[in-house]
Amino acid sequence: MSQGESGIHLETSLGYLLKEASSALRTAMEDVLRPLGMTITHYSCLELLAQRPGLSSSELARGAFVTRQSMHVLLQHLEREGQVARPSEAPVGKVLPARLTPRGRRALAKASAAVRSVEVRMLAGMSDAEQAAAFRALQSMVRSLRDDPATP
Amino acid sequence: MSQGESGIHLETSLGYLLKEASSALRTAMEDVLRPLGMTITHYSCLELLAQRPGLSSSELARGAFVTRQSMHVLLQHLEREGQVARPSEAPVGKVLPARLTPRGRRALAKASAAVRSVEVRMLAGMSDAEQAAAFRALQSMVRSLRDDPATP
DNA sequence: GAATGTATGTCAGACTACTGACATGAGTCA
DNA sequence: TGACTCATGTCAGTAGTCTGACATACATTC
Known part of the structure; x- marks a missing residue:
């Protein structure tokens, strides 16, 4: 039956x-992070905390593109491992600001270098102009998808 | 401490x-597929079979970017639901070619239209030239990541 | 023909992330 | 003040995907 223009053409989509x-x-990221005993979400969490210390669990979740429930269990794990520290009581409201420990910073250093090498490999063969164009295009897609929440 | 150029800058990465x-x-895709009782991998499987009938479980897995084990359990489910049919014996070797049933085709029709609307929304505000540039950029990234398997 | 390598289908267990639900604290507004 | 809304932290259960393992079928090589 005519799937015509209402469908998706995989080759060109x-x-x-x-x-x-x-x-x-x-x-590619899993391949370089696995030897370090780290998952992508784990790495993302540490990287976010390095650049924006004091982020809450929910904010970290949004930054790593997972639910706050998923980030919650990850943070519990990282606290037990001693890579992340949170106060036992909220300074204000219910929000618990998280911070990297020295151990967390050391774990991040290796991971960040590994991820950087993947990104460099990914961008090999692209000019700065091409990278900039790709950046703008992806930003536009994100904006368009978010602005309209699923037209019913 | 100087994370310098060895790290990742989230804002510009x-x-x-x-x-x-x-x-x-x-x-966005989950939001439109959930009312249809379908997951993204489920939809991807049907779409692949519509465009390339006779694909094996392993080939479907590669096309949907999951492991063949994941596709295997999905196919079992879809066979029970009557959306997909496979011969009980392999015509040649061990490979079991899968095909859509009329019921599968009907399910796909709705899903494909829904996904198409998401893609249209995503590309809103982008010129054809911008879309083409984004396409080339993404292709380049995929090629670069695949060609070099993790430089140790 | 035998040995090897590669790809497939399948089963089982483990893990990750998700949905659903509840209580709590903060802000808004009548 | 009280009602309402919203965001957060947390607990529990579920679902989807993954890794590991094994047997089988084909192709290649010696």
């Missing part, structure tokens, strides 16, 4: 290609 | 933005 690219990036 | 974009796309 930007959505499909976006998924392919993010899948390739995820695999 | 193409890798981070790529993850953000794919996360936004995933969420």
